[in-house]
Amino acid sequence: MIKVEGVTRVYGSYTAVDDISFECRPGKVTGFLGPNGAGKSTTMRIMVGLTAATKGRVTIGGRLYGDIPNPGRHVGVLLDATAQHGGRTGREVLMLGALTMGLPKTKVDELLALVSLTPREAKRRVKDYSLGMKQRLGIAYALLGDPQVLILDEPANGLDPAGIRWMRGLLKSYADRGGTVLLSSHLLHEVEQIADEMILIGQGRIVAQGDKESLLAGAGPAQTLVTALDNDALAAALAAAGLETDTAGIGLRVHAAPVDVGRVAADKQIVLTDLRAGGAGLEDLFLQLTAETQRDDALGTPAQPASTQPGPVQPGQMPSGPIQSGPVA
Amino acid sequence: MTAAPLTLDVTSTPPIPFSRIVGVEMRKMTDTRAGRWLLITIVALTALIEIIFFATADSQDRTFFNFMGVTATPQGLLLPVLGILLVTQEWGQRTALTTFSTVPIRSRVIWAKVVAALLFALAALVIALAIGCLATAVGGSDHAWDGVGLDDVGKFALVQFSGIIQGLGFALLWLNTAAAIVTYFVAPQVWSILVNVIHGLSKVGPWLDLNDAQSPMLDGSHMVGKDWWQLLTASLVWIVLPFVVGFWRVLRSELK
Secondary structure (H helix, E strand, O other), rough: OEEEEEEEEEEEEEEEEEEEEEEEOOOOEEEEEOOOOOOHHHHHHOOOOOOOOOOOEEEEOOHHHHHOOOHHHHEEEEEEOOOOOOOEEHHHHHHHHHHHHOOOOHHHHHHHHOOOHHHHHHOOEEHHOOOOHHHHHHHHHHHHOOOOOOEHHHHHHHOHHHHHHHHHHHHHHHOOOOOOOEEOOOOOOOOOOOOEEEEEEEEEEEEEOOOHHHHHHHOOOOOEEEOOOOOHHHHHHHHHHHEEEEEEOOOEEHHHHHHHHHHHHHHHHOOOEEEEEEEHHHHHHHHHHHHHHHHHHHHHOOOOOOOOOOOOOOHHOOOOOOHHOOOOO | OOOOOOOOOOOOOOOOOOOHHHHHHHHHHOOHHHHHHHHHHHHHHHHHHHHHHHHOOHHHHHHHHHHHHOHHHHHHHHHHHHHHHHHHHHOOOOHHHHHHHHHOHHHHHHHHHHHHHHHHHHHHHHHHHHHHHHHHHHHHHOOEEEEEEHHHHHHHHHHHHHHHHHHHHHHHHHOOOEEEHHHOOOOOOOOOOHOOOOOOOOHHHHOHHHHOOOOOOOOOOOOHHHHHHHHHHHHHHHHHHHHHHHHHHHOOOOOO
């Protein structure tokens, strides 16, 4: 539905977005992930024509955004929830959108209710809104015209945990009804639960893409974290089975899949109190992949796709961005 | 899960009519405190200055032409500010992001702002004329309506309309309220001073001084061909040129 084809954006000598191509499909939530300054917002602005691409193009449903008549009726856009006139009330912000798109005024109240802004809050000026309330307002604006496509830049930013859960449910059911969702985030845990597809971007390039399973499959050999009532006996049994172990916290880290560890424990009748996959999670993979682009940049070689074997995470090379939460760049 | 098509069905979506964008742009001027107070101030000062003139002028000076003329000062000062705010509030408050993603053809938004500005100026003119008519009818001099023609009203309107468009043009040029207001008010004065000080400019000066070129439009004097040409050249430089450059800038600029 959204088709990004070889999009590049250059500012002077700085390449903010470097030859990006991907697609977002109907019925799917696509997560667009990367540290701050990775080029997510620039790419999204290019999608809706606010920034011109130096090369390449983006089509939505086969059309350039600017060629869609009354685009608000087809594509819901939230690029920056703070970019609203502080002197307008929340209700008025939606009213301007409804008037422009030619929607009945009842739609405004409908959407305010959907994003849980009370009539009293809706009458307040936007400058008195918290960031979370502004995000809700922005999501309401994006949904105003019953669009088939949603493009949301950092919509979870500023939402409290309950708000993030609410947004996940909202987007999930929107996609289940056949909608196309692209949402960006610099915080992986915000999107990993709902994203069917993930695009990982670092330094303007796509470093990995795919669903959660295929991304994790490329994240290195399996590891298991295990704790037994008798760790020493377990360590000995695992060593006897030829599995490499280290101590990790109160238990052991085993360089094997959980099923293999469980089988050894069952054979030796060792009681386990905890057994789980301990390989690199998506967060680790995310940091590692975006760090890799930085390393490749320094060497002047192109980014490697995710399918190549990534090395262990090197904390020293983590980009500073992903851990912080702050206003969208 | 519903299987959805990969294309957008836009056949039942008509484009946004221009009149609707104009309506929204006018609403944006009335739904914030700054905009609302500016509009109220324009109306209030227009009424106030006509009342003051009514109370203080000699009875033979209380002509319709003069009642209209005194409103030129407050409206001439404030209408351009209205034109500036119509544009710059979008950048100052960054609503341009929403405006131009809702209406992606940027020229339509700018033309809608132009039409909105002209409609506000027209409303201000109608109010000025209405109060002027009322004042003249109530306490005008014996010959209060003598020699006033539609051409006088037309010239007055043209000056006020070009003022608001000039403000809008400066705003498009800078996309910043302070810069637009300062250059709008200061640059023509600086030019006038330069013309007076630098001898070489005295020949071109009258052709490029908008204040001088516009003054015969307001004082009721008979304008000959040269006056009109000077008005045209000065307007081209001070109104059309900033507008065209600003328009081009907004069409090309990146919106963040």
